[in-house]
Amino acid sequence: AQRVTQPEKLLSVFKGAPVELKCNYSYSGSPELFWYVQYSRQRLQLLLRHISRESIKGFTADLNKGETSFHLKKPFAQEEDSAMYYCALSGVEGGYQKVTFGTGTKLQVIP
Amino acid sequence: DAGVTQSPTHLIKTRGQQVTLRCSPKSGHDTVSWYQQALGQGPQFIFQYYEEEERQRGNFPDRFSGHQFPNYSSELNVNALLLGDSALYLCASSLVGQPQHFGDGTRLSIL
Numbered sequence: 001a002q003r004v005t006q007p008e009k010l011l012s013v014f015k016g017a018p019v020e021l022k023c024n025y026s027y028s029g030s031p032e033l034f035w036y037v038q039y040s041r042q043r044l045q046l047l048l049r050h051i052s053r054e055s056i057k058g059f060t061a062d063l064n065k066g067e068t069s070f071h072l073k074k075p076f077a078q079e080e081d082s083a084m085y086y087c088a089l090s091g092v093e094g095g096y097q098k099v100t101f102g103t104g105t106k107l108q109v110i111p
Numbered sequence: 112d113a114g115v116t117q118s119p120t121h122l123i124k125t126r127g128q129q130v131t132l133r134c135s136p137k138s139g140h141d142t143v144s145w146y147q148q149a150l151g152q153g154p155q156f157i158f159q160y161y162e163e164e165e166r167q168r169g170n171f172p173d174r175f176s177g178h179q180f181p182n183y184s185s186e187l188n189v190n191a192l193l194l195g196d197s198a199l200y201l202c203a204s205s206l207v208g209q210p211q212h213f214g215d216g217t218r219l220s221i222l
Contacts, residue, residue, distance in 0.1 A: 006153075034210060044154070044201065044213040086153050096167040099144065099203075099211065101153035 002027045002091045006102035013077050014110045021072040021105050023061075023087030032090040033063055033070040036101075039083045047072075047085070057081070077109045115140075115214035117202050123220045124192050132187040132217045136204030143185040144211060145177060146201040154201055160185050161207065189219075197221045 003026040013019055025031060035047040048056045050063040050070060061072045070087060087102040116135045124130050136143050142161045146154035156169035160179035179185045183204075189196055197220050203211035 004153075009151075036213075043215045046210045046212075049210060094167060096159070097208065098156060098159070098167050098169075100156065101146075103151075103153045 002031070002089050002093065002098070002100045004087050004089050004100050004102035006085075006087055006105050008105045009103070010106045010108065012108045012110060015079055016076050019072075019074045019077045019081070019107065019109075021085050021087075021107065023070045023072065023102060025068050025070065025087075025089050027068075027089055027091045029091055031063075033061070034088040034090065034099075035059070035061055035070075035072050036086045036088055037083050038086070044086070077107075079109050079111055082107055082109045115202055115204050115212050117200075117214035117217050119217060120215070121218045121220070123222060125222050126192055126194060128192050129188065129190045130192060130219060132189075132200050132202075132219070134185045134187070134202030134204075134214060136183050136185070136202075137212045140204035140206055140212070141183050142205050142207055143179055143183065144203045144205075145185070145187045146203065147171070148199040148201055148216070150198070157187070192221050194221050 005024045033050040036044050037047040038044045059074045084104050086104045090099045114137050118133045144159040145157040148154045157171050158168045159166050163179045174190045176188045199216040201216045202214045205211040
């Protein structure tokens, strides 16, 4: 079974401080990992996926298979980064692709 | 393209009733997934439809059923509603193997 763990429910940082949102996963095969973001009163939207290896809105995430982690990082937090962040894993179960979400971390950037 | 659209936006039902939620996928998408998001939790996978068939199912009872139509739109049906079914129900569409796009959800309240 696949599992995603986000240990922090809430992360508060000051504007300009570095941000690291933690995500650990459990999956027997080669996973595809995503970060989704939900801003206030907006729908859930894809932020980035590990296979793209791109930086979106200054955020990056590296898949560490040894530590089974996919932490989301940004060097300097901005107020507009305040949102709910969900880590998600897409893997094969029962022959089909299935997506499992973590419980989410609320990022609060303090001005 | 309006993206993924869901109806209704809000719904209030009483215990024991039945409910049908609807989803129109993003143009060009052929796969629809349904999620239940309880307050303070991440989205929980209910099931996924492709080519009008249920391909994958999460840990939800048979009271939860669905359907996909030839135009790829989908319905989620819940019978014998319980208080615990109160949640935000999200629909997500995609092409096979591609990231999912989410709708705004239907907020279901059970009295």
